[in-house]
Amino acid sequence: MTDTAEHVPSVPSAVDGAIREAVATGLPSTIADLSRLVRIPSVSWAAFDPAHVRQSAEAVAALAEETGVFDTVEIRQAPIGQGSELGQPAVLATRRARNGRPTVMLYAHHDVQPPGKDEDWDSQPFEPTVRGDRIYGRGAADDKAGVMAHIASLRALTETVGDDLDLGLALFIEGEEEFGSRSFANFLAENRDALAADAIIVADSNNWDEKTPALTIGLRGNVTFRLTIRTLEHASHSGMFGGAIPDAMLAGIRLLATFWDDAGSVAVDGLTRYEGSTPEYSEEQLRAEAGLLPGTQPVGTGSILSRIWSQPSITVTGIDAPTVANASNTLSPVIAVKVSVRVAPGQTARAAAEAIEAHLMANTPFGATIEIDELDLGDPFLVDTSGHAVGEAKRAMADAWGVEPVELGVGGSIPFIADLVREFPEAEILVTGVEDPHSRAHSPNESLHLGVFHRAILAEALLLGRLNAQTR
Template structure:
């Protein structure tokens, strides 16, 4: 594949000037979105997600270039009584004169904030400290939303409103809760979402000065595991030592999921062989905040463990708190299990392996229940298409550094759905995060320099595609 022509210098400078001039507005718009606590999880007020969707729709409408802008929902599952998913924003503008259509994706919902005391500033009060903007969703993924909005602004300001590029914008409202209505939404809006190129702005960069194109994502399996050994709680002094309580059984069962070195020990979960860039243990320790004396787990290169091998994490546990602990044998314990699976393995296949393992290893005859199951497939990007070359050129123009092709340990399962429904579309996975963004964690933040360069990257890509015949 031949290299694409360089961006015209006068066009690149005009886009750079427009992005710089509009950057304070982009940060202000992002801050207003961050103030809306749009947590999409079932236990949180769904009105906030609706308010966030309306705010995004207003921003998109204000661009003045889309033929249609709507806030829409799709059902979760099938049947007349199927509940509706969270609201998404969908905007479209048809291509003209043989130009391609580009679909820009991000999500406006966010993770729960956790405990306020774990944050250095209020999670839903955007706060600038140094060169970073702190707040839940400031990076993941409301910055992705604003990167699209600000890039379109700069593109239109530079080339004018009478452009030929086809544009579609899809801002999802439940990515952090498993995208449960995603497939139905795609099916209902297939015509509006059809595109030659799909940009998913929900990933990472190599560091704050080097852009990255994500070419590999792990899949995921999540579920609730309940372990039960007793019909009711009993006195731990009277029966302890003879009666297995659920906590003991749960601890013993969870321990079978890993080997002594921390590697996953579940038969049927596979790894993928792939070369990885250099990444030292020292860098891992800094980025992951490993305490002194705590060792990494697993085998192989650091990045192969994160990008190409399975991982199993217990992300939550329902059990008596220390403050409320009594001298009783617990009859039942529930835990939330989150497994990441290597690109190339099907989520349903991985879940079957996990279920088989757990039922086979239940200690003391404990009863096992598994429910609230979600599965998602991983993804490998085909890097041979012209869109990847266009994206890399745009990144080099905006960052002044060549892009790194990287994998990501996290999951974006809906990309597999996009590929299935739009097999001819070329997928570009980009993002506004960096290794210090702490997405999903307290003190989540966005590096403002990365944000500006991400906006410029996309503005350059839009301008280049607008000239592509």
């Protein structure tokens, strides 16, 4: 990982200058198109209307068509696993490389997380709202801004080079990333020839801050599952049997507590950590970016960024149990919890899942019955930073932002990258993004910093322009 530093700009070319002007001139229409996408509530989770995801895919396909860049633009779906159920619609647009130029795959996703409660938002989640230098709305940052970064960079590139565009392109805008990319591997296999590329730009990550770009070189993997705990055949009166009968809530609380030690570090044998250097990052910065309440202490040991980037973590993200409003004096026979495990680079998600299962079986109290299902796995990722495209990407970022980029680790997961590595082992994978530490992706009041958006588009457009001038 590298610290931030001032950048000495490259000697500008005429093409670079024209791209800068095209990006700046096109920014208002880019923001307007982003706003139209944000208004589509394209939540890909099973409980939400899939028609909205279809509508979103159609809107993205129309934007791709309007660039005039692609030979073909299609909406496609692939099966989930070995079954017949299809995943959510994705957009696939392709352009054949000419005159020996490389091919670049541009990835983002058009689906979004559920918005949560409207009252937790300062404005409606699907009504994009500009306040200050940020635009607020679900998907404004994650990842419809990534979609528009690709579209806007292509617009600027074609406006600048016109008929001299020889770069090969494969635009892949997924429709179910927020729901586990369940058909992703099959989609890659079915469309491998169309997607094959020399470099892959994944626009779905963070920047160091609002003024400093980042190239993500490390990602934690993930294991998510539902854990169901049962102790009774039926509910019983807590006054009559409480004190002798272990209800499911008691067993569940005791079991879940075994995930962590007294410092809040993960205490599951078999989950490993990755030893890597990290930039300076203070507790004060953590508090400001995460919204940690005064008096609440961080958890874990080691440097703060190592806890986020290089160590495993476990979070209980949901509980199905009687609500407070409906609570009665009853012993609960069953509860279910959703568990999200982040896996450190260097360990496979499968190995982590096996360690978690062994831990749960060994620590289940009172002879309770447990069941693990809805298991999703995503392997972690480490980038080889020695490649040509990585160097070009970092130079383009520095020229667009005026600051050298940071090599970033990310505590979140992009599980499908392991599928990209497996399917396209020779391609260089560049994980970029339009978010910053205050974007609050997945949370109420998600937002996009418009200055970051501008610079991210410019960096990608400069990179594409330079690759367009190079042979493979």
